[in-house]
Amino acid sequence: MGSLERVVVVGASAAGVTTAETLRREGYTGGLVLVGDEKVLPYDRPPLSKQVLAGTWEPEKTVLRPDSAYAGHGIELRLGSAATGLDLARRTIALSTGEEIGYDGLVIATGTTARTLPFGHDLKGVHVLRTVDDAVALRGDLLRSASVVVVGAGFLGSEAAASARRLGLDVTLVDPLPLPLVRPFGDEVGTAIAGLHEEEGVRLRLGTGVTALHGEGAVTGVGLSDGTVLPADVVLVAIGARPATGWLDGSGLPVDDGVVCDATCRAADGVYAAGDVARWFNPHFGGLMRVEHRMNATEQGMAAARNLLGAQVPFAPAPYFWTDQFDARIQAYGVFPAEAEMVVAHGGVAERKFVAHYLADGRVVGVLGWNMARQLRADRQLVRSAA
Template sequence: MTVLREVAVVGAGAAGLHAAEALRRAGYDGRLTLIGAEPEAPYDRPPLSKHLLGGAWQPDRLALRGPEALGELDLDLRLGVRAERLDRRERTVHLADGGRVRGDAVILATGVRARRLPGATEPLAGAHVLRTLADALALREELKPGVRLLVVGGGLLGAEAAATAVGLGAEVSWLVSSATPLAGVLGTETAALLTGLHREHGVRIRRGVAEEVTRQRDRATGVRLADGSELAADVVLMAIGSEPETGWLADSGVPLEDGVACDAYCAAGPGVWAAGDAAAWPEPGTGRRRRVEQRTNATEQAATAAHNLLAGQEGDRRPYEPVPYLWTDQYDLRVQAYGRPGGADRFEVVDGSLAERRFAAACVRDGVVRGAVGIGAARALRAVRAQVAAGSPWPPAA
């Protein structure tokens, strides 16, 4: 077994920080380098589209750890510099500033980057993405009362940003490609509830496919749709998904398959591990590789990767077998979900009701509880979560 004297963690988000903490908690006392492309110390991303964008929080509240806690980790902290290449033979990470970081083992936690529409693939005034702290602050600066905001993309990020912008007095249009946005994530019934909630708050929901951002001189003016029509706006938010930050690994020999292709133990090859949004691992039960862009997944997978790195091939390795969890805050509601609520063929409310917007429900597919979703019914929802974890049949045994 290789003696670990130096470990490099590439990516200073939630996954990278939690990997470093897990290594220290487990007793690793060698050199530990944490590399981050952004200049900020590790911070939390979920509040970007809610508390920070809405102005309730300032950037300092996003910090995952204060200076003292970071100092106790005894990190070689490299912030504001991108990793450019991984030399597996030399076990070295090459940085954009010319620096080199050696690691007997490397944890890849570089996350994802936001997709952009044609016409705004390069920075353009009035055209925004929402991935980083800088992105959120730039968008917040433009969300004044009466401004016309066009949110492109029917996922959770777009929904949260639309709800936040309404609260700031913006006139919001939300461009989606399906009749019930969020159905694939939260299930049709919960998604329909949220769609109605957006309409109640004045969001104009438009259906169509955006092809490009339109512009006049050096500022965005809206988007052009696939049918040739145009939607005008003062500000455009492109919330159209993301891509794993793996381009820098192209010549490394690390297997890439819509992310870093790793095994059930989060290993992507000798001495290389992956965690977080960019990690694609075989899903328990199906064996299909899957990435999960969720905050809880980042921390849980990072802990597993760190554990297995220290355990080695002959040690007490454990497979990564999560019950995925997500939450979303929209207006005055918090929706929580476990497993995979989307695609269910039965939606069984076990507590409360959709009408009162307080419920817990089991999402059943092929006779098995595959997901759980709820609002304001945490105790009942945890009981359904246990059924998701166990792969329980529905209806449950008497």
């Protein structure tokens, strides 16, 4: 591609901010616009379900950079301006403000949107947790309530259930799967997470679907597939997220569970993607992957920026992610396919202090540590060297 006179980064979260900052660090001096659909300064999302919900952080503490940092880097912020369309031929982006903005280089970092149930989201007290506004609204309702039902026992749901329990609420965690986080970590770790929550007073209704949200105007209960109704002052729906790609419909850009990219995060001529929205070919694991974790947002933002500037280096990380629940810090490195065999290498699951290796085709493809950070760091190399 030709010279870059203007680069537009769509998505003002961790991946987008990192992309913009990396472009400047790597010597790019042209026009640089960061477009975000929210009106607030870009912020970090992982603390929302933990520190912000628990009340140990004020929402302002999640802000990634002060306003002055963007001006100092010559980054033009377009906040409160959602992207609504992309014209690849004309190299223009349509914004919700009615404006059209041209680009020579584009990085898509629009992240994900929360999945919802097909019913009940118009009731007061029913929440999703994706934005800082969501976190503030949910915390406000929790502080005024006695009981909460969390629908979904993945990372977000389990963390939020722990935070709500620490606030003193009566908490019930519901999921159609038999154990929390059984995907990706398997039965043994899922059983240990379930035991932790039960010891802390969280009620588990696992292997059970949600069929209705009850109430008139405000939620009063959650109907389950076994016919029971759980009373609830508040409901958090944490059933996953979908890539925010609707604005790309009709653009011709390849979209399939995210923006489909090659190993360099390139989706089309002059167009790259980074963070939760990117589905790229990871040569280390030999397939397409999309990773919804914080470290990947930073690392992929850096890679996309450098490759847009011409580096063309394949992005081949072993993903790193973590979850904090009660006194447990669970950290994971690599991938955790359903067919992998889990082997406890250090410590013991019963003691909730261990490192486990996940093996597929005779190779260590993932390592997991539960309150054993130092040993996990030592064992990460097994994943990196398994190619």
